[in-house]
Amino acid sequence: MEFAPAKINLTLEVLGRRPDGYHELRSLVAFATDAGDRLKLDEEEASQTLTEGPFATGLSGANLVDAAVAAVARLVPNFQPGRLTLEKNLPVASGIGGGSADAAAALRLLKAHYPQVAALDLETIALSLGADVPVCLKSESAVMTGVGEHISEVELPTGLFAVLANPLIEVPDNKTAEVFRLLNAGPLPVDNAAENPPVFSSIGDVIRYAALRGNSLEAPARQLFPEIMTVLSELARLPRSRIAQLSGAGPTCFALFETEHAATTAERRLKLQHPNWWVAASRLS
CATH class of the missing domain: 3.30.230.10 (Ribosomal Protein S5; domain 2)
Structure with missing residues (x-):
């Protein structure tokens, strides 16, 4: 297995x-x-x-x-x-x-x-x-x-948990291509330089890094799937949720938590509020 x-x-x-x-x-x-x-x-x-x-x-x-x-x-x-x-x-x-x-x-x-x-x-x-x-x-x-x-390995602090939520809406086969089309990214700057992988000393470091860098695909994905806004809003409102963002081209979103208890409690609450969503809590590694 x-x-x-x-x-x-x-x-x-x-x-x-x-x-x-x-x-x-x-x-x-x-x-x-x-x-x-x-x-x-x-x-x-x-x-x-x-x-x-x-x-x-x-x-x-x-x-x-x-x-x-x-x-x-x-x-x-x-x-x-x-x-x-x-x-x-x-x-x-x-x-x-x-x-x-x-x-x-x-x-x-x-x-x-x-x-x-x-x-x-x-x-x-x-x-x-x-x-x-x-x-x-x-x-x-x-x-x-x-x-x-x-791929550059990065060590995450222990004790980082997430709640994942997907509204289970229908998505087209070309979803990712369509999100990139709506993004309409400009040419890669000629002076684009590589940067060293981040070093995280605490969960707070991870949360600040995620908030600063964000997800470039979130805005076009929201345009394609307005339901993402509801998912992000619900995740952000969960008790002890530190940040809520989109994963990949969506529509799955995540919220980060600093303890397992906070994540599993939030998971139960979100499942009760939205029984038709897919919701899962997990430790991240």
């Missing part, structure tokens, strides 16, 4: 559009230790991917788990893994890297069970699958730059 934790963009800065058409990003990423999908491998069964769990119906056709297996199969002659079963607990296309986390979990699982996969360059395979897959491969807090290929 391999855990595929939700990825939370505590910050997401779009620095500009590069000459190659991609957007230069800088994002402080954390992972939810208590919220995520799960992937298991049965080596005795025929090769195929099954999907189960509360959000299984949200996946139609091939998914990133299948893409990860196919990428490995192209490099390993006659590769025939066993049956993979994906337990889909995270909302689909929700801004918390569910598909990327699933692909990364598949790579880790195949590496653990098949020596020929362990010999491959999984980081390169991960990047070929999507911008978020390399950071999800490690599933450790980091600053991600470029288009996701540059």
Whole structure:
């Protein structure tokens, strides 16, 4: 069994559009230790991917788990893994890297069970699958730059908790592309310079950093999905909530807390107030 934790963009800065058409990003990423999908491998069964769990119906056709297996199969002659079963607990296309986390979990699982996969360059395979897959491969807090290929590990203070909330609205397949279109980022400045990863001495440092850097995609995402404003407002009003922001291109938002008790209490309250939302509390790492 391999855990595929939700990825939370505590910050997401779009620095500009590069000459190659991609957007230069800088994002402080954390992972939810208590919220995520799960992937298991049965080596005795025929090769195929099954999907189960509360959000299984949200996946139609091939998914990133299948893409990860196919990428490995192209490099390993006659590769025939066993049956993979994906337990889909995270909302689909929700801004918390569910598909990327699933692909990364598949790579880790195949590496653990098949020596020929362990010999491959999984980081390169991960990047070929999507911008978020390399950071999800490690599933450790980091600053991600470029288009996701540059990852610098960052240590978060212990005792940082989040409440995640998604209004479970319908989102188009091209959601992220549409959010970037509405952002209409200008060209990347020629004098754009790399900066050292942040060093956090306290939870307060993380909260101040997140508040200062923010999420460049929040305004266009709110334009596309006005419900995000309600989610952010409700998260900000929770007792002992320190900050509420959007993760990725949304629509999942998060609030940060300094104790587990505060987070779980807020989780219960938000579930009662909005029973049709997906809500989860988790420690971040």
